[in-house]
Amino acid sequence: MSTMSNLSRDLVEMILSRLPITSLREVRSTCKRWNDLIKDPKFIKKHYGQEAKEILMIMIYDSRACLMSLNLHGNHKDLVDPYIKQIGKLDQVKIINVFHCNGFLLCVTKNNSRVMVLVWNPYLGQTKWIQLRNDYHILDSFAMGFDSNNNNHKILRFSYSFNQKYEIYNFQSNSWRVLDIINNWSIYRGDVTLKGNTYFIAKEKLKVEEFLICFDFTSERFGPFLPLSFHPRPEDYVLLSAVREDKLAVLFKKHDAYEMEIWITTQIEPNTVSWSSFLKFDVRFLNESFLFPYASFFVEENKKVALIYAIDRASGTNQKAYIVGENGYYREVALRDSKCWILMCSYVPRSVQIE
Template sequence: MERDTTVTTGYGDLSDDVMVETLSRLPVKSLMRFRCVCKSWYCLVKDPNFIYKHLKRDNSMRLMIYCTYKNPYDTDPFNDLITYFSIFPDKTLTDLHIQDLEPTMKGNTTGPYDGIFLLLGDHTHINLWNVSMDEYRVVPRYKVRLPCDTRAHSSYYGLGVDPVANDFKLVLVLTLWDENRQWTYDEFSPAAVYNFTTNCWRDLGGFPMSRHYRFEGADDVYLNGFCYWVVHRPDYYKEILKFSMTDEVFQVIQGPNIPQLLNYYESAMRPWMLGIYDDYLSILYSEEMAHSFDLWIMKGRSWTKQFTFGPFIETYQPLTFWRKGEFLLQSSDKRLVLYDSTYEEMRDLGITGLWFSVNILKESLISVRE
């Protein structure tokens, strides 16, 4: 019998688009194994466009809670707090897992940004850790020249892909502390970009709006080549800071047409929570002192109110977007709840504590290996 030496280069009856769509639904561990199937699959799994297609999938999302609560069995008032990480391993949020990430995440940690944690030695000494791929990278220290009598006070980050260069980048903005005035230094804020491919920092010449704007919080949102943060002016008027991963420039854009509360307390009580809804940049806005919420989405250059949910008898603090139409909230008595706006249902997740933070941990193919 003559041996068939024909080499199959296609996917049989499956088109390339169907195959890409199918592979994007698989978990990271499976895709890492499938890199060995053929050269085209190996290149696909490393392609930033495919990586972000995979990140957008609902089944890549895990809910991670960092919780601190009082130990009822410890009588020592100086050693009666317990802190732990817990992860819901699937999207049903029914099986709570206690996972010990403390040894790796010991110290100052921020993120995850698209599945990547930033482990901070200090504000300019950053290491990257991809939990799903268990990859770790020691990032070269950002060597910044500070004005006299100043020190790094706080740092803000964004991570995303430059769609033109097809490279992942990490953007960093530092705020400084004036030792003489004992106040935030507002003349200059260092800013830099780190390229994953070149493994080096590039100075951006400073954050141009440092005198006029302050970051509202550390959380950023990446969407289609841009990073976004909520910022406020000295009078607490809020706007959106936008950074282009391709052009590497900052721009301030207007937020939705919602009431601006120009004092610290009321502004802090009604936060703008950034997120992505239906592939649009979105803001969840707390109305009526957190008894109800408005969801605004930005289409083109304009904002549209998508819907309002509430009012509720109890007050809630928004924590993060979950899946479409679902939001995670913290109740006034420190309970973690999930609100489904489609069915107008509130679900208690059975987690309480003195303090907790909630993050979306995504299964990420972004390689941090050098």
Template sequence: MVVKILPKVPITSLGSVRSTCRTWEAISEKHLLAAASKNQFLGFILKDFDVCSMKFDLQGIHDDGNDFILPSVKEVSRLDQYEISQIFHCDGLLLCVFKDNNNSRLMVWNMYLNQVRWIKPSDVFNRFSKSGVYALGYDSKTRNHKILREKSHGDFGYEIYDFNSDSWRVVKGNTPDAYTQFEEQGGLSLKGNTYFLAVQEYPVRFEGDEEEGVDGEDTSPTRVILLCFDFTKESFGRRMKLPFHSEGDGQDQVSLSCVRDEKLAVLYQDYKTLDIWISTELQPKASWSEFLKVDLMTLDGFPDDFVAGSFFIDEEKHVAVVFEKEVKIGSCCSAYIIGQDGFFKAVKIGDAPAQYNRLPFVCTTAFAPSLVDLKNVKTSVKRKRKFLNLFHFLVDLFLSSSS
């Protein structure tokens, strides 16, 4: 009976299930790990600044019968008291950035253990911007999780939050210059590192092109590129080419996704076509294979004003599920399943938003329960910090009394 019921339980409620007994804990973990093999996609979506969990099952999409199961979208009760502007997923953890632009905290949530860690800025002036650059990843050698953010005050630069030490430090490795503009919600975690879509605002030179006899400099005034932040080295890598040319001027649309936490997928849409590529290699140089190319003009019932946002793909069924980037008041939230030979299906995933809203979406086809204990900050580190604070206080007191 339990085995039949648990697959229907939302992923955000499994934390309560696992705490009931060891048997239920094992069954709930097995349920999550088996989801990807059953064409079930687990993820999160933002609607009116509320975080909702979503379960999307692609079995039966090509059938005319009743085998296709409509997506399940449910508001996360654990987070319903907060207004959230950005969400990022890595390794079973969810990083939440709040809508308030004078934010004094970030929140990381382990949905499986149902634990939360509140993170304060490095100083009172560096509050967290609702539209700032953020990333969640981990050190591949130690599995220590970290957060990257762009500083909001003072000199241009980036900071790293270290989960083990519960502290911030300045990124000393390679960082982008001021002419590189990151796309909002444009970062995606893959194997512990984060890949960003960015717009380079001057002619771009890509390393290695000259060796292949290709002109390495792009003379366009702007170009969308791919950048990787390595959480092990704590440094940005070199610029990487995408398999198409986009100037990032709003005339087309570019989005990133991942395939089973193994490969990147990138979507490119202009006014008449939608193309998706999958990475065959990312290091030391990006290479891509075309997954799907669709002439949107030939899809009967496809909306004329559609702008692609987040997406995910099913390699086995050779289809892509694409979500609208923006949803207007009075229109329902929809997902569009697009495949080869003109296959197209529109699926409603929720009611119209209360306000004009963007729909950032975090989806993973390889969701696994995270056992990262967010409450376990090393006691020795806390003691050391308290000792240093006391030491600095006594030094200041001594200096002031001596003067």
């Protein structure tokens, strides 16, 4: 151990960065110096965050949450092809859905006929079971965020219907309570958590135009309607995605057009948003049967490319992932056994302990 302790920080960092992320829990117990390095935010940012070459994301395979590494750099000048590879798996439970916040994964699980919630930090190898107040309904969904006053994490539970009811779970009190929220609009599509708050696509009753709205986990209230950079209708395709947890990206495609457009926020807060056009591209190369409402996408801002992943309408299975870029650039990404993968969300590690 003395020899290992004498290694330079740069060499130790290089060794640790090449280990599977889910193996770092065992490595942390080796010595205090290695434990401190693995938990150092600078180490995480360099190898897994904004400065990293690869993007981490969560995919579902055979009802298991898998941690995946996405390399979008194998394009244009590089000789290495783009790829997605598995680097970790949550094996012990059957997963229905996954939501990401601040390095935590909120996993909706099913054991026989019983649905429960599991919080998982893959980087630290921690898990925590959370009991629901009442039975799970197929229209129920969840979001996770944290209070800006003390970084206390919370879970929002709601229903995808106009008669929405909202419950919130507080990690510090370890309890649920009902929120007194009445509105005349409905959460309509997806959710992405940024800076501790969750953003949704919603629309008002009896109206067709959609808008962005934020749930603020500090005030435990929804903010005002926030404008999108286009005017979508229910038949159009709108998807949200996080850009390494710093910005929000939105993909838009009219149902009767071949052009897709991606916008990225230049400012994003619960009460305000501004947008910048990121990428426009023709999608005639994609199969017309792809179900875009059930698709996912990721953005590599520096490379000016995006990955799109969708479900085939005819077979109901995932088929191929595409990298798209400027000037008509696109490439297919190799996926192992693509018929069983469901793409869920991006993932950025954190050394935050589960309360």
